[in-house]
Amino acid sequence: MAQAQNVLNQTDKKYIAEVLEDYRLARISRECSLLGRREVLGGKAKFGIFGDGKEVAQLAMAKQFRNGDFRSGYYRDQTFMMAIGALTVKEYFAALYAHTDVEKEPSSAGRQMGGHYSTRSLNADGTWKNLMQQKNSSADISPTGGQMPRLVGLALASKIYRNNKALHHMTNFTNKGNEVAFGTIGDASTSEGPFWESINAAGVLQIPFAISVWDDGYGISVPKKYQTTKSSISEALSGMQRTKDKPGYEIFKTKGWDYADLCATYEKAIKICREEHVPVLIHVEEVNQPQGHSTSGSHERYKSAERLKWENEMDCIEKFKEFILQTEMAAPDELNAIDEQAKKLYVNKKVKRGKNLMIS
Ligand SMILES: Cc1ncc(C[n+]2csc(CCOP(=O)(O)OP(=O)(O)O)c2C)c(N)n1
Numbered sequence: 001m002a003q004a005q006n007v008l009n010q011t012d013k014k015y016i017a018e019v020l021e022d023y024r025l026a027r028i029s030r031e032c033s034l035l036g037r038r039e040v041l042g043g044k045a046k047f048g049i050f051g052d053g054k055e056v057a058q059l060a061m062a063k064q065f066r067n068g069d070f071r072s073g074y075y076r077d078q079t080f081m082m083a084i085g086a087l088t089v090k091e092y093f094a095a096l097y098a099h100t101d102v103e104k105e106p107s108s109a110g111r112q113m114g115g116h117y118s119t120r121s122l123n124a125d126g127t128w129k130n131l132m133q134q135k136n137s138s139a140d141i142s143p144t145g146g147q148m149p150r151l152v153g154l155a156l157a158s159k160i161y162r163n164n165k166a167l168h169h170m171t172n173f174t175n176k177g178n179e180v181a182f183g184t185i186g187d188a189s190t191s192e193g194p195f196w197e198s199i200n201a202a203g204v205l206q207i208p209f210a211i212s213v214w215d216d217g218y219g220i221s222v223p224k225k226y227q228t229t230k231s232s233i234s235e236a237l238s239g240m241q242r243t244k245d246k247p248g249y250e251i252f253k254t255k256g257w258d259y260a261d262l263c264a265t266y267e268k269a270i271k272i273c274r275e276e277h278v279p280v281l282i283h284v285e286e287v288n289q290p291q292g293h294s295t296s297g298s299h300e301r302y303k304s305a306e307r308l309k310w311e312n313e314m315d316c317i318e319k320f321k322e323f324i325l326q327t328e329m330a331a332p333d334e335l336n337a338i339d340e341q342a343k344k345l346y347v348n349k350k351v352k353r354g355k356n357l358m359i360s
């Protein structure tokens with residue numbers, strides 16, 4: 001290990017630092033989910049729905065998200081929001097407790113359930129912020145699938161900006177239409193009408209629309225064989241794949257626990273989407289949900305012992321840890337120390353959580 005460190009150049013060192021920062025954030029986000037469930041079951045908050053199991057995929061997605069881009073997603077996206085610097089641990093818990101002070105709970109000042117994220121586009125006096133100097137998220141809504149039509153609108157805006165030179169002076173909103181609209185949706189919600197209508201519209205319009213499906217195989221307790229044709233949304237949509245002669249989608253498949261493949265897939269997908277204005281579908285399979293759907297249920301009641309064992313073995317953060325160890329980017333002690341630190345962070349308010357997660 002020491003020898004390996006000696007031959008590393010600056011680029012390698014930068015890459016390793018970035019990977020370890022991702023790992024640290026994944027752990028912090030997981031600890032938030034674990035504590036969040038305990039807080040609800042202990043009676044300190046009314047309801048909780050968390051992003052455990054989706055951490056690694058969201059870190060990969062966040063790497064491609066630039067200032068001026070927009071998200072339109074759903075309640076599993078806490079890690080992504082933390083990674084783009086739009087959510088702190090403190091804000092996350094303020095939302096869980098439905099804090100009504102907008103300074104403390106900027107997503108909705110406690111008006112929405114926890115897990116419903118957004119960023120602010122307006123200043124207190126009602127004037128527009130410069131959206132090109134921040135990473136943006138439209139406000140989540142609870143009806144699953146409701147994020148989809150909005151995603152079409154956000155992506156279409158980029159195309160209009162790119163094609164209409166008379167709008168290029170609006171530099172608070174666009175850099176000549178280079179912005180991508182990033183969507184997220186669960187596998188079961190792809191069964192809904194708004195999903196299909198939006199997918200079709202984006203294919204027809206050829207807009208920078210990047211939809212990620214977090215596929216954990218369940219919609220609450222219903223397994224995907226009862227929800228999705230061929231139990232695979234990317235197979236069901238394969239006719240949308242563009243060909244040499246006909247525009248359509250670029251469709252990607254990757255796995256929720258495979259950090260390296262996730263990063264490579266998002267890099268490739270978003271480049272096409274941003275540069276060519278081609279819609280992309282990123283089907284993230286083998287995602288899991290370690291704590292079950294929400295605080296209103298227990299997944300032990302509907303998942304088989306075999307499935308629960310698999311979920312445990314294929315936990316995305318454990319697999320991420322394995323990857324870091326196998327590639328010798330860090331020693332076990334270093335990673336264990338990060339794990340321990342993540343557990344302490346939310347109880348010790350004085351500890352700094354990195355530049356994006358500062359608590360005080
Ligand atoms: C239109 C609508 N129907 C039903 C619900 C209730 N509901 C909330 S989450 C959910 C399951 C969603 O599963 P999936 O899309 O796979 O996302 P996951 O929670 O598994 O990430 C359902 C049915 C809802 N919120 N909105």
Ligand SMILES: [Mg+2]
Pocket residue numbers: 186187188214215216217218219220
């Ligand atoms: Mg699901």
